[in-house]
Amino acid sequence: MERPEINTFSITSDYEKITSPKVFPGLLKVLMAYAHKLVGNGTLRLEKSREDLAYDFAMEAIKRHIENPTKFDPKRNPDLVKYLKYNILRRLVSNFKESKGQSHEIAYDPDGPTGIKVMKTFVEEIDVHDAIDAKQTIHDIQCSIIDDKPLLELFELRYLKEYSRAETITELGITSNEYNNRIRRLDTVFRHIVKIKS
Amino acid sequence: MSKITLSKMILDAADAVSENVDSANEYLKSEGVDMDSYVKRGLKDLNSSNPKAKKSLNKSQSFFHRVVLAARIAHECHDEKTFGIVKFQKLLFLCEHVCNMRFYTKYTKQAAGPMDNRFIHAVKAEFERQGWFKVQKDTRQRSSKVVFIPLEGINGYRPYYERYYGDSDEAITHLIGTFRRWRTEDIELVATIYSCVEEIHSEGEEVTEDSVVKRVYDWHEEKEKFNKAKIIRFYNWMSDTGIYPA
Numbered sequence: 001m002e003r004p005e006i007n008t009f010s011i012t013s014d015y016e017k018i019t020s021p022k023v024f025p026g027l028l029k030v031l032m033a034y035a036h037k038l039v040g041n042g043t044l045r046l047e048k049s050r051e052d053l054a055y056d057f058a059m060e061a062i063k064r065h066i067e068n069p070t071k072f073d074p075k076r077n078p079d080l081v082k083y084l085k086y087n088i089l090r091r092l093v094s095n096f097k098e099s100k101g102q103s104h105e106i107a108y109d110p111d112g113p114t115g116i117k118v119m120k121t122f123v124e125e126i127d128v129h130d131a132i133d134a135k136q137t138i139h140d141i142q143c144s145i146i147d148d149k150p151l152l153e154l155f156e157l158r159y160l161k162e163y164s165r166a167e168t169i170t171e172l173g174i175t176s177n178e179y180n181n182r183i184r185r186l187d188t189v190f191r192h193i194v195k196i197k198s
Numbered sequence: 199m200s201k202i203t204l205s206k207m208i209l210d211a212a213d214a215v216s217e218n219v220d221s222a223n224e225y226l227k228s229e230g231v232d233m234d235s236y237v238k239r240g241l242k243d244l245n246s247s248n249p250k251a252k253k254s255l256n257k258s259q260s261f262f263h264r265v266v267l268a269a270r271i272a273h274e275c276h277d278e279k280t281f282g283i284v285k286f287q288k289l290l291f292l293c294e295h296v297c298n299m300r301f302y303t304k305y306t307k308q309a310a311g312p313m314d315n316r317f318i319h320a321v322k323a324e325f326e327r328q329g330w331f332k333v334q335k336d337t338r339q340r341s342s343k344v345v346f347i348p349l350e351g352i353n354g355y356r357p358y359y360e361r362y363y364g365d366s367d368e369a370i371t372h373l374i375g376t377f378r379r380w381r382t383e384d385i386e387l388v389a390t391i392y393s394c395v396e397e398i399h400s401e402g403e404e405v406t407e408d409s410v411v412k413r414v415y416d417w418h419e420e421k422e423k424f425n426k427a428k429i430i431r432f433y434n435w436m437s438d439t440g441i442y443p444a
Contacts, residue, residue: 019244021399022437025237026219032236033222036229037212051231059240066244085216134201158210159203165210180214180221187211190204 018062027081031058034085037187038093041194057096061088140193145186154182260302263362264317265324267293267370269355270363272331274374276346283333283344284310285382287318288389293373295392296441297366309420311390330355373441384432387424388441390414391433396443407433 018024036054048056061084065072072083138159145151157163157171169179215225226233255263271289275281291312294301305312325331329351336345363370377385394413398405407430414421414429436442 017440019241020440020442021405022442024241024244025233026222028237028240029219029222029226029233030216032231032233033225034212034216036226036231037215038208040208051226051229051236054231055236055240059243062240062244134204138203159206165213176217180217183210183214184221184225186207187214190207190211 018066027062027084028055028058030081031061031084031089034058035089035093038090039096041191057089057092060092061085064088137190137193141186141189144189144193151182151186151189154179155186255301257302261317261320261324262358263299264290264294264301264303265321265328266355266358266362267299268321269325269328269330270359270370271374272325272346273348273352273355275378276331276348278378280379280382281346282382283318285377285380285385286344286346287311287313288382288385289374289377291389292377292385292392292441293366293370295396295443296373297369299366305393307393307417309418311386311417312393328354376439376441383423387414387429387432388436390417390421391429391436392441392443393417395433399443 018027032051032054035057036050039050039053039057041050065080065084065088071087072080074080077083142152142155145155153172154168157168158165163171165179169176172179174182214221216222223233268286268290271286271293275285275289288311291305291314293299294303303314304316305314308315322333325333325346326349329349331352332347332349333344334347336343360367377388391410391414394410394417395405397413398409403409410433411426411429414424
């Protein structure tokens with residue numbers, strides 16, 4: 001599998017590594033996909049598009065790392081992509097979602113002194129994930145996949161019995177790739193149900 | 199509990215779509231995201247906020263900065279058997295380009311790769327004027343090899359080097375260490391490939407093994423001394439090690 005070749009460099013600074021044409025496109029795609037999914041559909045009520053928001057978060061994560069590269073400790077976890085996703089990006093999106101009620105939005109601003117600007121862009125503050133009945137949604141998901149054994153097995157282990165990802169993979173005897181495929185299929189079901197409800 | 203489960207599903211889905219570049223690509227495409235424009239925008243945004251961007255130098259400052267860098271290279275390599283004027287030029291070219299130094303340069307395509315003729319002539323005189331090196335043909339050999347003989351004031355370049363290149367010293371030292379014992383012909387090929395890839399980038403074309411090979415052969419008829427397999431091997435080594443244009 002192709003991964004951004006972020007760990008192969010030995011001579012250039014973090015800025016040069018990350019802006020290298022072999023690294024940057026892949027890195028931005030991975031981070032934007034992650035942010036795009038985390039941001040969710042609730043942000044469609046923003047004046048800014050969901051992809052623009054995902055871009056802002058991905059760039060902010062990259063920029064924060066470039067400015068403070070020593071916070072990344074390869075001895076603890078050598079995967080810089082994971083570090084950017086879980087230590088910076090997830091926190092950025094989570095903080096953003098929590099502060100939604102304040103009707104402000106952070107945005108990447110390369111011309112500004114801090115690199116970030118705060119904009120008042122919310123038209124209204126509603127997230128479809130907050131609006132739907134979670135218990136009923138889970139029930140609906142189960143009903144939708146009742147005849148899809150691979151999905152149902154995964155759903156029950158991972159979300160009802162609360163197995164970890166690794167435990168679920170072992171229990172089902174599947175590859176990591178297959179696990180991801182099933183998660184993506186489950187997400188399609190989930191989004192379909194949320195769409196109907198909203 | 200149910201809400202936590204839904205959040206966990208979203209986190210899992212986010213992990214799954216961003217597992218690698220292929221899955222991210224597939225997901226973003228399915229969402230109708232035009233990644234090409236975001237990639238271009240991202241590079242532009244990062245360039246404009248490059249923390250290492252230095253204020254631009256005037257021509258004479260640029261010249262002296264280059265002389266100091268050249269002195270560092272010559273000081274580190276002057277006693278290597280393979281170190282002559284061509285290797286000196288190519289190491290200078292690679293340090294300047296790999297470390298994104300913004301100098302006034304006039305590199306042209308020469309048989310032995312990219313070369314800034316005017317600077318090379320000027321630097322010899324400046325080395326002597328500063329009392330750092332005497333650059334002359336090796337009188338002990340019949341060949342036309344040029345040698346760099348350290349003069350009494352050799353260490354005079356050091357304070358300047360530390361001031362100008364403190365941030366880049368690690369990369370410069372690594373480059374010098376990497377190529378110190380390389381054959382001149384091989385470092386010539388690295389510098390040529392580097393310049394070809396830069397040229398392809400500047401024309402907005404896709405860099406492939408074939409496009410690099412073609413550019414190398416188009417560079418100068420002398421490049422036919424390198425076979426295709428060697429050019430590809432060097433190109434791949436360069437992209438793997440990061441000695442590659444940004």
